Amino acid sequence: MHALRNVHAALTPGGFVVDTQPLSPHPRVAADSAELGTLDMREWADTIRAVDERINEAVGAGLFDMQHEERFVVTDAFDTGAQCLETISNWRDTRIPRSLVSRLDATHVMVTVEQVVRLRVFRRATRSAS
Amino acid sequence: MQRRDEVGVEAAAIAALVSLEGKRVLDVGCGEGRLTTFAAARAASVYAFDPSAENVAAARLALTDEQSSRVRFGVHGAEALDLPRERFDVALCGWSL
Numbered sequence: 001m002h003a004l005r006n007v008h009a010a011l012t013p014g015g016f017v018v019d020t021q022p023l024s025p026h027p028r029v030a031a032d033s034a035e036l037g038t039l040d041m042r043e044w045a046d047t048i049r050a051v052d053e054r055i056n057e058a059v060g061a062g063l064f065d066m067q068h069e070e071r072f073v074v075t076d077a078f079d080t081g082a083q084c085l086e087t088i089s090n091w092r093d094t095r096i097p098r099s100l101v102s103r104l105d106a107t108h109v110m111v112t113v114e115q116v117v118r119l120r121v122f123r124r125a126t127r128s129a130s
Numbered sequence: 131m132q133r134r135d136e137v138g139v140e141a142a143a144i145a146a147l148v149s150l151e152g153k154r155v156l157d158v159g160c161g162e163g164r165l166t167t168f169a170a171a172r173a174a175s176v177y178a179f180d181p182s183a184e185n186v187a188a189a190r191l192a193l194t195d196e197q198s199s200r201v202r203f204g205v206h207g208a209e210a211l212d213l214p215r216e217r218f219d220v221a222l223c224g225w226s227l
Contacts, residue, residue, distance in 0.1 A: 076134050
């Protein structure tokens with residue numbers, strides 16, 4: 001909540017917050033359009049729920065009004081399975097099933113990861129953060 | 131090599147809703163610059179920050195010289211954001227809040 005109050009204070013009255021978050025608990029990993037498996041991002045989903053609670057508090061406190069919400073799929077691409085593995089191993093709250101690790105290690109063509117992303121736009125209310 | 135959202139779905143969706151042209155933009159938790167280059171190409175000025183110095187270095191490297199002139203970076207979290215009040219028109223929180 002403190003972070004959102006700081007963002008609120010930094011914005012001009014009527015200014016916008018654009019918030020994008022990946023939501024998929026099981027993003028699809030594929031090569032040559034064939035699915036290699038899915039990531040386990042259920043812990044990330046818990047993080048998003050906590051973030052949403054803080055945002056809801058900020059909206060409830062009259063700091064922001066939600067203007068818009070939509071969802072779309074964002075695709076990240078990697079030259080090889082090994083490169084994909086190296087990157088996603090560092091993603092927060094993300095587990096990679098052992099079977100997927102093996103398939104990625106053995107994949108030497110382009111790999112894609114598809115994530116459903118939620119986009120929300122909030123307008124800063126005119127009242128000051130207390 | 132990783133290519134994040136190569137076709138620009140996320141940037142296009144944002145651009146369709148909120149204009150950054152000539153605006154003062156706050157890039158909250160900029161990471162490796164997922165949205166920093168998008169903002170720098172349109173905004174009058176950008177302040178981008180992230181708690182990771184490594185991420186900020188990567189975000190800085192992703193900018194052209196021309197874009198760099200409009201972007202300032204900070205290494206800190208949103209809780210430590212300490213800026214003059216009512217300075218920014220748009221806050222981008224790309225996978226960061």
